[in-house]
Amino acid sequence: MRTVSKYVFLDLLKNRSILVYTAVLAVLSFTLLGLDGGSAKGLLSLLNITLLFVPVITTLFSAIYFFNSLEFIELLLSQPVKRTRILLSEYGGMALSLSAAFVVGVGFPLTVMLPVTASFVLIITGVLLTFIFTSLGLLIFVLSRDKTRGIGAAIIVSLFFTLLFDGLMMAFIFTFSDYPIDRAVVAMVGLNPVDLARILMLLQLDVAVLMGYSGALFKEFLGSSTGSLYAVGCLGLWTVVPLWLALRIFRRKDL
Amino acid sequence: MTLFRSILLLLLLPMGLSATVIRTGPGSLLQHALDRARPGDTVIVAPGHYLQHEIVIRTPITLIGENFPVFDGENKYQLFVIAASGVCMQGITVQNTGRSSMIDMAGIRLQNAARVRVSNCKVLNTTYGIYLQNSKYCVIENNEIRSSATDELQAGNGVHAWKSDSLLIRDNNISGHRDGIYFEFVTGSAIIGNVSTNNVRYGLHFMFSHNDGYSRNTFRHNGAGVAVMYSKKVIMTGNTFSEHWGDASYGILLKDISDSRIEHNTFARNTMGVYMEGSSRIHIARNTFSANGWAMRVQASCEGNTIETNNFLDNSFDVATNGTLMLNAWRNNYWDKYEGYDLDRDGTGDVPYHPVSVYSILSERIPSTMILYRSFLTNIVDQAEKIMPSIIPDQLRDDSPQTKKWKL
Numbered sequence: 042m043r044t045v046s047k048y049v050f051l052d053l054l055k056n057r058s059i060l061v062y063t064a065v066l067a068v069l070s071f072t073l074l075g076l077d078g079g080s081a082k083g084l085l086s087l088l089n090i091t092l093l094f095v096p097v098i099t100t101l102f103s104a105i106y107f108f109n110s111l112e113f114i115e116l117l118l119s120q121p122v123k124r125t126r127i128l129l130s131e132y133g134g135m136a137l138s139l140s141a142a143f144v145v146g147v148g149f150p151l152t153v154m155l156p157v158t159a160s161f162v163l164i165i166t167g168v169l170l171t172f173i174f175t176s177l178g179l180l181i182f183v184l185s186r187d188k189t190r191g192i193g194a195a196i197i198v199s200l201f202f203t204l205l206f207d208g209l210m211m212a213f214i215f216t217f218s219d220y221p222i223d224r225a226v227v228a229m230v231g232l233n234p235v236d237l238a239r240i241l242m243l244l245q246l247d248v249a250v251l252m253g254y255s256g257a258l259f260k261e262f263l264g265s266s267t268g269s270l271y272a273v274g275c276l277g278l279w280t281v282v283p284l285w286l287a288l289r290i291f292r293r294k295d296l
Numbered sequence: 297m298t299l300f301r302s303i304l305l306l307l308l309l310p311m312g313l314s315a316t317v318i319r320t321g322p323g324s325l326l327q328h329a330l331d332r333a334r335p336g337d338t339v340i341v342a343p344g345h346y347l348q349h350e351i352v353i354r355t356p357i358t359l360i361g362e363n364f365p366v367f368d369g370e371n372k373y374q375l376f377v378i379a380a381s382g383v384c385m386q387g388i389t390v391q392n393t394g395r396s397s398m399i400d401m402a403g404i405r406l407q408n409a410a411r412v413r414v415s416n417c418k419v420l421n422t423t424y425g426i427y428l429q430n431s432k433y434c435v436i437e438n439n440e441i442r443s444s445a446t447d448e449l450q451a452g453n454g455v456h457a458w459k460s461d462s463l464l465i466r467d468n469n470i471s472g473h474r475d476g477i478y479f480e481f482v483t484g485s486a487i488i489g490n491v492s493t494n495n496v497r498y499g500l501h502f503m504f505s506h507n508d509g510y511s512r513n514t515f516r517h518n519g520a521g522v523a524v525m526y527s528k529k530v531i532m533t534g535n536t537f538s539e540h541w542g543d544a545s546y547g548i549l550l551k552d553i554s555d556s557r558i559e560h561n562t563f564a565r566n567t568m569g570v571y572m573e574g575s576s577r578i579h580i581a582r583n584t585f586s587a588n589g590w591a592m593r594v595q596a597s598c599e600g601n602t603i604e605t606n607n608f609l610d611n612s613f614d615v616a617t618n619g620t621l622m623l624n625a626w627r628n629n630y631w632d633k634y635e636g637y638d639l640d641r642d643g644t645g646d647v648p649y650h651p652v653s654v655y656s657i658l659s660e661r662i663p664s665t666m667i668l669y670r671s672f673l674t675n676i677v678d679q680a681e682k683i684m685p686s687i688i689p690d691q692l693r694d695d696s697p698q699t700k701k702w703k704l
Contacts, residue, residue: 081587081610082632085670093672207673211665218662226664239671247669250589250612252541253567254663263667 045117045127049134053106059142062098066090066146074154081246084159087147088242091163092235095143095170097199103135103178104195108188115296125288128179132284136175140168159245166238169276173234174199176284183287183294206233227262231275241272322365326351333357341365341388349373356382361389364418369393374401375422381410391420400452402427403441406434414439424452425473430459437466444472445496453478454495457485465490472496476518479505488512498523498549502530511535515547521566523549530556538564546571547588550578558583560704568593569611576600582704585609590616590656594692599623607702608632608651612669615651615692616660622691626651630698635682638699649697652688654681 053059069090074083107114110131117127147167151160177198185191210229214222230236243251244263251263262268315336320329322344329339335356343363350373353359357380364387369375372394378385390403403422406412410432418440419425425441428434436455445451454470455477457463463485470476476492479485480503487510492499499515500522502508509531515521521537523546524530530553537547547563550556552574560582563569567589570580574597581602585591586609594601596619606629608614614631628644636647655674659666668674681688 088670089672089675204672207668207671211668211673214662214664214668218664222664226667230667236668236671240667243670247589247612249541249565249567249587251666252545253543253589254659254666 045130046133049131050138053138058102059138063142063146067150070147070150074150084155088163091167092239093203095167096174096203096235099139099171099174100178100195100199103175104181104191107179107182108191124292128288128291132179136172139171139175143167143171162241162245166241170234170238173279176280180283180287183290202233202235234276234279237272237275241269244268322346349375352377352379353383354380356380358384361387364389366391376404377407378409378412379407384413386415389418393422395423400424406431424456425454428457428460432461435464439468441468441470442472445474448474448497451496457482475501483507493517502527520545520549521547524553525551527553528555532558534560536562537566540566542567550575563588572598581605584704585611594624596621604628605702607704613653613656616656617652617689617692620689622689626694627696628698629694630701634697643699645697645699648693648695650688650693652692654678654687657687
């Protein structure tokens with residue numbers, strides 16, 4: 042299992058797309074952080090970039106890569122190795138190399154130029170998002186029959202989580218604003234890993250303003266460590282559940 | 297110079313001759329020693345634990361504690377009452393006063409006194425720490441005033457001044473009371489260099505107190521930093537307000553005050569930096585607002601205030617208000633969220649800045665929307681509103697925002 046992971050990992054490190062991804066992230070991070078002399082403003086722009094780029098690029102890239110290595114996977118399957126092991130090692134190599142790209146591209150500039158707690162939270166959320174959207178990419182790969190459909194699904198899924206979901210949620214909040222919807226809203230946020238990641242950062246950057254609102258949502262959820270724990274827990278589930286589903290489906294799949 | 301010295305000596309001589317030093321220890325009653333003392337005497341209290349209370353000083357003497365003798369009120373009694381002018385008290389620990397709803401139990405009470413100095417004392421676990429009542433020209437300095445109040449109704453204030461004039465409250469360390477320092481009908485007084493932290497209600501509280509000033513104080517983690525209410529001509533300079541968190545927490549709360557100045561202060565990490573209601577003709581300049589929830593909240597009932605040359609950095613929201621009417625002048629502030637341009641390079645942006653963001657208005661109407669704050673969608677909403685303002689109050693704007701941060 043480790044050999045396959047290592048092979049995938051090393052293969053991806055040499056991949057041009059990953060290198061470009063790393064370089065773009067690094068250039069963006071250095072310019073944004075350099076512009077404002079190390080204030081929270083640069084961090085906020087980086088947060089926006091992380092929340093938009095990481096899901097889209099991770100899902101698309103991992104789905105495409107899995108489809109491209111279909112023949113390699115089929116070759117491995119002819120060997121006496123378990124199916125789940127092969128898929129897990131493919132996933133491991135993929136997630137690790139994309140995380141490495143993120144850590145080098147965003148994490149390194151942040152630790153050098155703005156070493157505060159919020160920066161480290163941003164790095165951790167970025168890595169978590171990478172793991173989550175890689176497992177979603179894997180799920181898409183396992184579910185769809187051909188490459189074109191798979192890529193289409195990857196685009197839809199990533200755009201759904203980055204843009205569409207928030208729009209639906211805002212519509213929900215405005216429509217039912219006269220009702221006690223605080224708990225429903227918190228539950229809904231759990232359905233979107235991008236929102237969870239954003240809330241983790243919100244709790245770092247905007248505690249002062251969150252404490253200014255009255256109501257159970259802000260007192261119990263956002264005003265204490267419960268919020269962070271809930272967000273991290275949900276993000277963990279978001280990594281494990283799609284991966285587990287993908288493994289289950291792949292075990293029975295007729296290739 | 298020699299002549300001056302000899303005149304000074306001649307003047308001081310009779311005092312030196314008549315004044316005696318009285319020493320007293322835990323074995324005897326301090327009250328007896330105080331009653332024996334003549335004006336100008338010095339009473340020195342030896343170290344030890346004194347279970348003596350309701351000690352009244354009726355003559356102008358100097359009371360000095362050696363190595364902080366402890367006077368303990370056993371949670372039942374009051375401790376010192378200074379009822380004479382010209383008393384000087386220093387180096388004494390006063391602790392554990394009683395708690396009563398009939399009388400305000402105080403560690404050290406000044407009654408109708410003038411020219412009293414209380415310095416280097418420790419006032420621990422008292423309902424009211426130092427209580428000034430109808431007193432003038434008094435100095436309270438370098439005291440450590442600590443308690444551990446948990447609710448507003450049971451607790452008292454660290455330094456409480458009522459109907460007094462010309463006080464100097466300097467370099468005290470006050471924590472854990474209802475209000476750190478409380479002024480009611482106090483005029484012409486100065487509060488300088490104090491540290492007021494962890495008080496249940498306010499770090500410093502003004503009621504009907506005119507012509508006062510406070511500067512270089514630090515207010516941290518109180519219910520709210522400073523509340524200035526129903527007062528005129530209060531000067532607030534060089535103070536630091538930080539970490540006042542909660543739904544009614546402010547750095548400064550201004551209610552019905554006028555003709556005052558707020559300058560060179562730092563507001564950091566408060567839920568709300570400055571809250572203004574019914575206030576007029578206040579000059580707010582050269583302050584730094586950083587990492588607050590809201591830097592300022594200016595209600596529509598304020599008029600004639602000038603807010604200029606301040607720095608607004610990393611605040612979640614810059615300004616909030618409750619209406620569309622705005623009778624205050626905003627100019628030459630630096631806003632880190634300003635995105636305009638400066639074609640003529642004079643350091644002043646060419647497009648006005650609207651400090652009220654649309655999301656602060658939305659989230660006030662429906663607090664739940666705060667959960668979507670800083671998402672991609674809300675950024676789009678903010679940008680759209682900047683291009684075509686329809687919700688934000690158009691009158692509240694800075695026509696000459698700075699493009700460079702002020703060096704304050």
